[in-house]
Amino acid sequence: MRVVFDEGTLLLRKASEEVPYAEWDERVEEYRAPAYRYRVLLHWADAWHNHNSNTDAQDPSCQGNIQTAPIEIEDTARAYPDLALDPALEIEPREYQQAALDAWGAHDRRGSVVLPTGSGKTFLGIQAIADVGVATLVVAPTIDLMIQWHATLTNAFGDQLPHRSGDGTEQAVGVLGGGTHEIRPITVTTYDSAYRYIDEYGDQFGLLIADEIHHLPAPTYRQIPKMAIAPYRLGLTATYERADDAHELLENTGLIGPVVYEEEVDELAGEYLSEYETIHMQVELTDDERSQYDEEYGIYREYVDTHDFDLWKAEGYQEFLAHTSYDSDGRRALIAKQRAEELARTAAKKLDTLDTLLKRHHDDRTIIFTANNDFAYEISQEFIVPCITHQTKTDERTEILERFRTGEYSILATSQVLDEGIDVPAANVGIILSGSASKRQYAQRLGRILRPTDERQPARLYEIIATDTMENYVSQRRREGVEAGT
Numbered sequence: 001m002r003v004v005f006d007e008g009t010l011l012l013r014k015a016s017e018e019v020p021y022a023e024w025d026e027r028v029e030e031y032r033a034p035a036y037r038y039r040v041l042l043h044w045a046d047a048w049h050n051h052n053s054n055t056d057a058q059d060p061s062c063q064g065n066i067q068t069a070p071i072e073i074e075d076t077a078r079a080y081p082d083l084a085l086d087p088a089l090e091i092e093p094r095e096y097q098q099a100a101l102d103a104w105g106a107h108d109r110r111g112s113v114v115l116p117t118g119s120g121k122t123f124l125g126i127q128a129i130a131d132v133g134v135a136t137l138v139v140a141p142t143i144d145l146m147i148q149w150h151a152t153l154t155n156a157f158g159d160q161l162p163h164r165s166g167d168g169t170e171q172a173v174g175v176l177g178g179g180t181h182e183i184r185p186i187t188v189t190t191y192d193s194a195y196r197y198i199d200e201y202g203d204q205f206g207l208l209i210a211d212e213i214h215h216l217p218a219p220t221y222r223q224i225p226k227m228a229i230a231p232y233r234l235g236l237t238a239t240y241e242r243a244d245d246a247h248e249l250l251e252n253t254g255l256i257g258p259v260v261y262e263e264e265v266d267e268l269a270g271e272y273l274s275e276y277e278t279i280h281m282q283v284e285l286t287d288d289e290r291s292q293y294d295e296e297y298g299i300y301r302e303y304v305d306t307h308d309f310d311l312w313k314a315e316g317y318q319e320f321l322a323h324t325s326y327d328s329d330g331r332r333a334l335i336a337k338q339r340a341e342e343l344a345r346t347a348a349k350k351l352d353t354l355d356t357l358l359k360r361h362h363d364d365r366t367i368i369f370t371a372n373n374d375f376a377y378e379i380s381q382e383f384i385v386p387c388i389t390h391q392t393k394t395d396e397r398t399e400i401l402e403r404f405r406t407g408e409y410s411i412l413a414t415s416q417v418l419d420e421g422i423d424v425p426a427a428n429v430g431i432i433l434s435g436s437a438s439k440r441q442y443a444q445r446l447g448r449i450l451r452p453t454d455e456r457q458p459a460r461l462y463e464i465i466a467t468d469t470m471e472n473y474v475s476q477r478r479r480e481g482v483e484a485g486t
Helices: 035-058 060-064 095-106 121-132 143-160 191-201 248-252 287-307 314-324 328-345 348-360 373-383 394-406 439-448 470-479
Strands: 002-006 009-013 023-025 030-034 110-114 136-140 174-177 180-182 186-190 207-211 232-237 259-262 276-283 366-369 411-414 429-432 459-466
Touching: 002 035, 009 035, 030 035, 095 110, 095 121, 095 259, 121 136, 121 143, 121 207, 121 232, 136 143, 136 191, 143 174, 143 186, 143 394, 174 191, 186 191, 276 348, 287 314, 287 328, 314 328, 328 459, 328 470, 348 366, 348 373, 348 429, 348 459, 373 411, 459 470
Parallel strands: 110 232, 110 259, 136 186, 136 207, 174 186, 207 232, 276 459, 366 411, 366 429, 429 459
Antiparallel strands: 002 009, 009 030, 023 030, 174 180
């Protein structure tokens, strides 16, 4: 049997029907299997060969009952090289990092590791690459994270990887995305670019690392692990579970594997991450804000109550949204909900409380989190502080973060762009003015201020919510499980 990588699948030439996961393709009159079953197929062939060889030696009479001819596999699917790598970063893994790597290795180098933001997931990825010693594709959700991975991997392995040194047109670590298309034995890419090209390059890598793996179950992105042959797979995230339970696809289908190691924030705080405390503050709406809020919220609640939606479940909220597409009353209810949320998020007295907190922490490094760009820009103008949103250009964002690191800036305002992944140096105070019900978002914002510093200053996360509004329920919802470690 000849195994061929063919546009994100395995073409099994001269295969028989007993080959696992094989399905007949009438177009080419050959069997096919999903690319991610590559490792299983090789193990199956080895096991069958060994079984038949042992049976022949022990009991020749069994030859009539099972096929004794060994399965000879010509593997032309694999196009990735072995690599002999030793990280140039002379840093010993922390105890939990080594434990995570050991657990991953014990599970045949497949599965996800869940560690708090700031605990060194990228370092763990570097150790995994060196441990496996094969060509590796690292997938990240954003260009910023892709750039960070590229810089880190170049520092770790750049001198050990082949690259063109003459004209400088090739880098040691490849990049696929952001206008660059260069495939190397170690390559970094974004989820969007990986989805676009995985059918072409799915045979080029033996290790697949998915950073912020909670993105991977999305219908398009899950094609990335499906169409890659990589025998070894590592998922990294601080927040694994999804509200729609789609994370179970990663475990139950063999795309990545189960969670093999997990540490909670509280387990690392103090020794490896900053000590921290969370402080929840409430402010009253003004009389005018309260009147408008009650009116809009009443319209929304009346519609929901008469239709009996369970809005705390994903399917219940999807049902509500479906109604809004064809029901004028439902559409009005959705608009009313959005207006009520906006009134609560931007309550005037939140800015008064913010002013008090900024004065109290004038010697600290503070990040102010909002739910949307407009409010972030309003705060930036009101308090004359730099602002970073998804609209901020990369060069400007890099400059702002560098000035924040050096202490030239002590305060940043942001919407949601700093929630995930991007290294934010030395912040020890976070102030949440508005957000979503997502426990993931809350955990990521907490992680922004928990990165260890030389001063080992205790970190503080303030959450300012409007009293007697939807924010009370949203706040409780997103905190459930994050601080309790459930």
